[in-house]
Amino acid sequence: MDFDAISSFLEKSAGRGENVWQLNSLSAIANHRIPDVVTGIQDTLLRADMTTLWTQWFLESICDPERFVERYPCYSHIVHAVNAEAPLIFATVDINKREELVKQISRLINDEVRRRQSRKRTAFDLRIKQYLWDVYGSEHRCWICGYQFSRWAIDKFLERTISEELRIPQFIDYLKPHGLNKRDFQIEIDHVFPFAEGGDEKPENLRLACGWCNSHKAGRLSIYDVAAQPLIALHPQKGTVSIPHPFWVVRVLSLRRHCEHEKGCSKALENSELTVTPRHPDGSMNPTNLRVTCIEHDSIGSARLVSRLVGGQMWKK
Numbered sequence: 001m002d003f004d005a006i007s008s009f010l011e012k013s014a015g016r017g018e019n020v021w022q023l024n025s026l027s028a029i030a031n032h033r034i035p036d037v038v039t040g041i042q043d044t045l046l047r048a049d050m051t052t053l054w055t056q057w058f059l060e061s062i063c064d065p066e067r068f069v070e071r072y073p074c075y076s077h078i079v080h081a082v083n084a085e086a087p088l089i090f091a092t093v094d095i096n097k098r099e100e101l102v103k104q105i106s107r108l109i110n111d112e113v114r115r116r117q118s119r120k121r122t123a124f125d126l127r128i129k130q131y132l133w134d135v136y137g138s139e140h141r142c143w144i145c146g147y148q149f150s151r152w153a154i155d156k157f158l159e160r161t162i163s164e165e166l167r168i169p170q171f172i173d174y175l176k177p178h179g180l181n182k183r184d185f186q187i188e189i190d191h192v193f194p195f196a197e198g199g200d201e202k203p204e205n206l207r208l209a210c211g212w213c214n215s216h217k218a219g220r221l222s223i224y225d226v227a228a229q230p231l232i233a234l235h236p237q238k239g240t241v242s243i244p245h246p247f248w249v250v251r252v253l254s255l256r257r258h259c260e261h262e263k264g265c266s267k268a269l270e271n272s273e274l275t276v277t278p279r280h281p282d283g284s285m286n287p288t289n290l291r292v293t294c295i296e297h298d299s300i301g302s303a304r305l306v307s308r309l310v311g312g313q314m315w316k317k
Contacts, residue, residue, distance in 0.1 A: 002035070005033070005035055006035050006037060008032070009032050009033075009034070009035055009038070012028050012029050012032055013029050013032060038288070039288055040279060040288050040289075041256075041260065041279070041291065042252070042287050042288055042290065045223060045251070045252070045255060045287070046223065046287060046288070049221075049222040049223045049224055050224065052221075052222060053222055053224055059105060059108055059109055059112070060109075060112075062081075062082055062085050062089065062105060062109075063078055063081040063082050063085070063105075063106075063109050065109055065112040065113045065116060066116065068113045069113055069116045069117055074110070074113060075106065075110050078106045078109050078110050078113070079102065079103075079106045082102050082105050082106045082109065083102050086098050086101065086102050111198070114198065115197050115198030116198075119195070121195060121201075122201045124189050126158070126159050128189075128203075128206075129157060129158060129159075129189070130158065131203065132189065132203065132206055132207075132208055133157070133158065133208070135203070136207060136208055139270070139271065140154070140208070141269065141270070141273070142208065142209050142210040142213055142269075142273075143190070143207040143208060143209055143254070143269065144190070144207075144209050144210075144213035144214075144217065144250055144253055144254045144269070145176070145178070145210065145212075145213050145249075145250070145253050145254075145269070145273060145274060145275070146253075146268070146269035146270070146271075146272050146273040146274050147178065147210045147212075147213075147273045148273060149187050149208075149210070150164070150166065150167070150185060151163060151164040152164050152165060152166040152167075152185070153166075153185055153186055153187045153210075154187065156186065156187070157186070157187035166182065166185055168182070168185075168308070169308070170307060170308060171305040171306060171307055171308070172305065172306060172307075172308055172311045173275055173304055173305065174233075174235065174241075174243065174304060174305070174306045174310075174311055174314055175243060175244065175249070175275060175276055175277070175285070175300075175304065176212075176246075176249050176275045176276060177212075177246075177311050177314075177315050178210065178212040179212075179308065179311075180308065180311060180312055180315065183211035183212075183215065184210060184211045184212035185210065185211065186210070186211040187208055187209075187210070187211075188208070188209055188210070188211050188214040189206055189207075189208065189209075190206070190207050190208070190209035190213070190214045190217065191205055191206060192205050192206070192207055193205055193221075194217075194218070194219040194220070194221065195219070196218075196219030197219055197221060212246075213250050213253075213254075216246035216247050216249075216250050217247065217250045217254075218247075220247055220251075223247075223248060223251050223287055225247065226245045226247045226248070227245060228286075229286075230242035230243060230244055230245065230284055230285045230286050231243045231244075231245065231315075233313075233314035233315070234313075234314065235303070235306065235314070236306060236310055237303045238303055241285075242284045242285045242286075243285055243314065243315075244276065244285040244286070244287070244290060248286075248287050248290060249275075249276050249290070251287075252276060252287065252290050252292060253269070253274055253275075253276070253292060256292040257269050257274075257292075258274075258292065259272070259274060259292060259293055259294040259296075259297055260291050260292045260293065261293065261294075261297040265294060265296070265297055267294035267296070267297075272294050273295075274292050274293065274294055275292075275293060275295075275298070275304075276290045276291065276292060276293065277290075277291050277293040277298055277299045277300055278290070278291065278299070278300075279291045281299065
């Protein structure tokens with residue numbers, strides 16, 4: 001670990017005074033390489049989602065897809081718009097190579113237009129439900145958090161006579177408040193690549209998820225699709241605490257997929273329900289401080305569970 005690099009980075013980047021409105025100060029920050037210790041175990045996620053966001057902004061700055069959502073066919077119009085800007089953006093690029101870039105950018109923008117055009121969702125019938133039930137896993141857990149579906153949820157999903165009433169727990173995990181409402185316990189069909197973003201309804205893009213994960217995943221794709229700051233709440237034992245945005249939890253769990261205990265652990269989404277814990281106990285629960293854990297290796301202990309009433313107040317918007 002390079003002390004000088006970290007110290008210099010913190011000195012240039014951590015302050016949030018009037019220098020955030022001075023371009024030369026921002027240039028100094030932008031020219032610093034972000035030390036790996038800053039992004040920690042979420043380095044790949046944070047960098048990849050940011051790169052994807054920048055790419056999206058770049059493409060949309062050349063040609064706004066929203067202008068063409070109601071126009072069809074629109075590809076030729078997109079090519080014309082991109083071609084008009086290409087000489088300015090790629091002035092130093094060989095003209096033949098520039099034409100290739102115009103085609104590539106136009107195809108990407110056209111794909112985005114098609115994703116935004118309204119489509120009708122399929123009403124999943126019992127045949128599809130049964131197929132997904134047979135295909136995905138022997139233990140039948142939520143593909144995102146590993147929650148094991150109850151008999152009540154199974155009967156409801158497969159349209160059987162309810163053989164067992166839903167048991168709603170008295171206490172919930174305040175960092176992953178699964179159980180605040182009945183939907184959280186249901187089995188739902190999730191589009192891995194969201195339908196709202198153009199995801200298809202082929203079985204390869206469908207998974208079984210609990211209602212909590214499915215509702216908070218929604219149509220989001222990036223860790224940056226939600227607010228940058230954690231929520232602040234009052235915990236009955238710990239006092240004022242920060243709690244991660246639910247989508248951060250969903251995103252981290254679905255990607256890491258196993259308990260990240262320092263000494264290793266066999267618990268994974270395929271065999272256990274997982275949650276998140278802080279890497280640094282006194283740190284804010286932002287994405288860089290989230291570590292996937294099983295209950296056995298949970299660093300929070302009994303303070304993790306709060307009554308449903310308290311949990312509802314903590315998460316009340």
